[in-house]
Amino acid sequence: MNGLVYLPECVLLLGVLVLLCSYVVGVVDECWFSWIACITVGGAGLLCFGLTDPTAVVQGVPGLWVYDYTSYLSCCLIMLFSFMALMIVDNGHSITTHRTVEFYALWLCQNIGMLALCCSAHWLSFMVSLELMYLPLYAFVALQLTDGEGMEASIKYFIQGIAASALMLYGVSLLYSGLGYLSFEWLGAALQQVVHQSSLEHGVLSVDYSLWLSIAGCFFILVGLAFKLGVAPFHFWVVDVYSGASYRVLTLLTTIPKWVILVAWGRVIQDVMAPLFSYWQWPVWLMGVISLVWGHFGAFKQTHIKRLLGYAAIAQMGYVMLALGLATPDGLGVAMGYVFGYMVASLLLLSLLGAYQTSSGGDINQVQDLVTVVKLNPWGAGLILISVCSLIGLPPFLGFMTKLYVLWALIREWYVSMAILAMVMSIFGAVYYLRLLKSTFFEHQANHDTSIKLTSAHRLDRSSGHTAVYSRYSWGLLSVMLVVLGLYPEAFFRLVIAL
Numbered sequence: 001m002n003g004l005v006y007l008p009e010c011v012l013l014l015g016v017l018v019l020l021c022s023y024v025v026g027v028v029d030e031c032w033f034s035w036i037a038c039i040t041v042g043g044a045g046l047l048c049f050g051l052t053d054p055t056a057v058v059q060g061v062p063g064l065w066v067y068d069y070t071s072y073l074s075c076c077l078i079m080l081f082s083f084m085a086l087m088i089v090d091n092g093h094s095i096t097t098h099r100t101v102e103f104y105a106l107w108l109c110q111n112i113g114m115l116a117l118c119c120s121a122h123w124l125s126f127m128v129s130l131e132l133m134y135l136p137l138y139a140f141v142a143l144q145l146t147d148g149e150g151m152e153a154s155i156k157y158f159i160q161g162i163a164a165s166a167l168m169l170y171g172v173s174l175l176y177s178g179l180g181y182l183s184f185e186w187l188g189a190a191l192q193q194v195v196h197q198s199s200l201e202h203g204v205l206s207v208d209y210s211l212w213l214s215i216a217g218c219f220f221i222l223v224g225l226a227f228k229l230g231v232a233p234f235h236f237w238v239v240d241v242y243s244g245a246s247y248r249v250l251t252l253l254t255t256i257p258k259w260v261i262l263v264a265w266g267r268v269i270q271d272v273m274a275p276l277f278s279y280w281q282w283p284v285w286l287m288g289v290i291s292l293v294w295g296h297f298g299a300f301k302q303t304h305i306k307r308l309l310g311y312a313a314i315a316q317m318g319y320v321m322l323a324l325g326l327a328t329p330d331g332l333g334v335a336m337g338y339v340f341g342y343m344v345a346s347l348l349l350l351s352l353l354g355a356y357q358t359s360s361g362g363d364i365n366q367v368q369d370l371v372t373v374v375k376l377n378p379w380g381a382g383l384i385l386i387s388v389c390s391l392i393g394l395p396p397f398l399g400f401m402t403k404l405y406v407l408w409a410l411i412r413e414w415y416v417s418m419a420i421l422a423m424v425m426s427i428f429g430a431v432y433y434l435r436l437l438k439s440t441f442f443e444h445q446a447n448h449d450t451s452i453k454l455t456s457a458h459r460l461d462r463s464s465g466h467t468a469v470y471s472r473y474s475w476g477l478l479s480v481m482l483v484v485l486g487l488y489p490e491a492f493f494r495l496v497i498a499l
Helices: 004-024 030-050 071-090 102-118 124-140 148-179 182-199 209-229 240-244 247-253 256-300 305-324 328-353 365-378 378-392 398-412 416-441 464-486 489-497
Strands: none
Touching: 004 102, 030 071, 030 102, 030 247, 071 102, 071 247, 071 256, 071 328, 071 464, 102 124, 102 256, 124 148, 124 247, 124 256, 148 182, 148 240, 148 328, 182 209, 182 256, 182 365, 209 256, 240 305, 247 305, 247 328, 256 328, 256 416, 305 328, 305 365, 305 398, 305 416, 328 378, 328 398, 328 464, 328 489, 365 378, 365 416, 378 398, 378 416, 378 464, 398 416, 398 464, 398 489, 464 489
């Protein structure tokens, strides 16, 4: 059984080798690269579903990885959404401009990193998996070599990633200096013993340096993870990255990785930092409050769609931080449910916006450009309506239930002031989201930009080929998930809270 748990990663690695070898021997057919990537991701996903017992706890390399129910469900969801994202992104030509094989090879490497990170139980495997997941993301933005803004966004994203990794490594070094372990299990036990000793001695001033080093180490690790999630005040160039990347790159950049980071965050909190709950709860809540205020007010006056969505992403992570600050299994489960709902809605919205382009081949960037959407593709406009309503938190969509569960979790623990703040900010945030719908459905189209059109791969006629069919299937499935899980949320939240 121990060997079988590595099969999905092995299949993905084999797919990378096949892609690179095909390119070396002179294969340049983009359809071949596309099929290899789809078959590889689909095969790895089936192995995740079928070859792992969700009720068993399996140790990988002793102490480095653990395969439990959380790992099983997370890996299955990662591969499912990775496959859908691959279908939506179609042949990669619109992303990479004659760098198709590099795109697919990097995408498969990123999937290996995401699977490994969800199973990491040791700081060595955690940091290696984290970098394996993020290095391809830096390259995705940089592959837009003809776009100066895209190159600038890539450099900023890379610098921000380096800063986050450096802070986390410094925090890990402090933990190791204080406690002498890198394994999550041993760190948690040692930290529990140190905290228990401090309580017996009636005050932390009488305790040796181990507790102080551990507190400082946990603080730096949380700041590094906050960088990765794009949480204020550690968001830095998040909005600039949104502005410089294409919609299809943002589809891969800002959806599935956030879910993976939250799964990793939950494992770190539960296995390592739980004894220090009283030290990190209020800093996490402070980050949540700042994210809500900064994100919503920053997005309020934006007319550039990508920058608006960048600020909105910061605000959305604010609700997640409020739930994480509860430091309870229910709080962590609610946070994971919220990120799941955000991931589904954002994947749908960003991929739909990426289906439109100007006459020069660029993305639509201004809010007023959305007046063309209904005329070009009424079906797509309806899906934009579903995704935006879910992001706002309107019933009966999944986004409404995820926000409701966050508010209820806060109220149940008697943090009513936090719940009121979250509710007020949610109402305030609805204003700029509704502005997107106003431009899409209600503004007069007499003076709109007639050069905006659907990309050839997403036209809804028979000539559009198989890529449009696959995109429509993925869009339809994402829309159904937002509606069905919004109408019947009980089973879904029981599932994520059990993580």
